[in-house]
Amino acid sequence: MEKRASFNTKLGVIAATAGSSIGLGNIWRFPYETGQNGGGAFILVYIVCVLVLAMPVMLAEFIVGRGARTNASHAFSKLAPHSWWKIIGYICISAPVIIVGFYFVISGWSLEYVVQSLMPGGMSFRSAEEFTAGFNRFITSPLKPLIWVVLFILINHVILARGVNKGIEKASNILMPLLFVILIIFCIRSVFLPGFGDGMRFLFHPDFSKITADTILRAMGQAFFSMSVGMGILLTYSSYYSSDTGLGRVTLTVGVFDTLVAILAGILIFPTVFTFGISPSQGPELIFITLPNLFVQMPLGWLWSSLFFVLVSLAALTSTISLSEVSVAYLQDTFRYSRHKATTVMTCIYLVLATLCSLSFGVLNDMRLFGLTIFDFCDFLSSNILLPAGGLFISIFVGWKLNRRFVLRELSSDVKGATRYYYAPLMFCLRFVAPVAIFLIFLSGLKVF
Numbered sequence: 462m463e464k465r466a467s468f469n470t471k472l473g474v475i476a477a478t479a480g481s482s483i484g485l486g487n488i489w490r491f492p493y494e495t496g497q498n499g500g501g502a503f504i505l506v507y508i509v510c511v512l513v514l515a516m517p518v519m520l521a522e523f524i525v526g527r528g529a530r531t532n533a534s535h536a537f538s539k540l541a542p543h544s545w546w547k548i549i550g551y552i553c554i555s556a557p558v559i560i561v562g563f564y565f566v567i568s569g570w571s572l573e574y575v576v577q578s579l580m581p582g583g584m585s586f587r588s589a590e591e592f593t594a595g596f597n598r599f600i601t602s603p604l605k606p607l608i609w610v611v612l613f614i615l616i617n618h619v620i621l622a623r624g625v626n627k628g629i630e631k632a633s634n635i636l637m638p639l640l641f642v643i644l645i646i647f648c649i650r651s652v653f654l655p656g657f658g659d660g661m662r663f664l665f666h667p668d669f670s671k672i673t674a675d676t677i678l679r680a681m682g683q684a685f686f687s688m689s690v691g692m693g694i695l696l697t698y699s700s701y702y703s704s705d706t707g708l709g710r711v712t713l714t715v716g717v718f719d720t721l722v723a724i725l726a727g728i729l730i731f732p733t734v735f736t737f738g739i740s741p742s743q744g745p746e747l748i749f750i751t752l753p754n755l756f757v758q759m760p761l762g763w764l765w766s767s768l769f770f771v772l773v774s775l776a777a778l779t780s781t782i783s784l785s786e787v788s789v790a791y792l793q794d795t796f797r798y799s800r801h802k803a804t805t806v807m808t809c810i811y812l813v814l815a816t817l818c819s820l821s822f823g824v825l826n827d828m829r830l831f832g833l834t835i836f837d838f839c840d841f842l843s844s845n846i847l848l849p850a851g852g853l854f855i856s857i858f859v860g861w862k863l864n865r866r867f868v869l870r871e872l873s874s875d876v877k878g879a880t881r882y883y884y885a886p887l888m889f890c891l892r893f894v895a896p897v898a899i900f901l902i903f904l905s906g907l908k909v910f
Contacts, residue, residue: 499671553693
């Protein structure tokens, strides 16, 4: 049997794993969730959720992934043979495929906006209404969005086909530093905007009266979504870790980087929003309608707009690479496909699914699944059902099913003696705190309350 691939360097481990978490959830979703839920108050709750919930479940995925050293589907069958726990594997395989279907659509939009920003007169609109109309014309077009979707999928394919080391690790080592550099440039630019003070007060001066039960639930959901918990990504990537990789250290490092990027995205966006008198509670349209409208009003607006959408594209690419790798690894391990064949099969599947999601804004808008467009159905099914289910079962599996010695053995590669300080809190979170919190997220996603 072919030896399982592994990351070559510690930098590769951190860059690839952080890249799997840092993506559209940080650049696209976090700012509008923060804006709609009270700014600094939401950030405080979010950080607590990352520390107490998302990071323990992330570490649980690492334990399963490196302990089993196989793909997300087979890992649970290997560690608990002849049991119903293998269902978790099916969830971890199906969720990323569905997610990446609509992720590719948003990713393609970002490429369109990069080109439009660089073209003379490309961003020639002069009002929010014109930007809204232009965006709607673009996404409802049957052909133009698809061109960008296909291009993005092909870029994703080339990286994946090159393998774990020459593809994923090498790309992550380039993309992650570049993403940080662009973020820092924008944050420096934000310091000189008139609305910088108001933006910082909104982000870092919490109004505790804004914290409600809904705020807490949305912060929990954002923490899990942003950290890629329950998607099978972390489990797959950790199967490529060497035996001396400190799982606790990787978890802490990725958690810090992921939260830092989310906050930097807020520093990038909210001073701009306040400078031009826009409500910080703008929803998902903040990225593709509101911000382009603001950029054209700034000196060198084309430069800032193009840089911003390059940033969004990089974040999207780190997400799609990691999401796609879950199913590619599954095909390699299950059917003994070559790397190239497994990647090609999944690329064809993504092309079909992403095409359906893209066309659901236009010619397929009348095709509904449970009253939702194809795009919205994929978003709802993955975000509200599959991800909470995956996170819930993983936390219970490691907290209650896995042998204590097995867990301690996987954690023993951390700094000597450190495991004894966090083992008990980790198991308490996985056994009692995380399952309850995730179940509440699940009920909230289903609009039970």
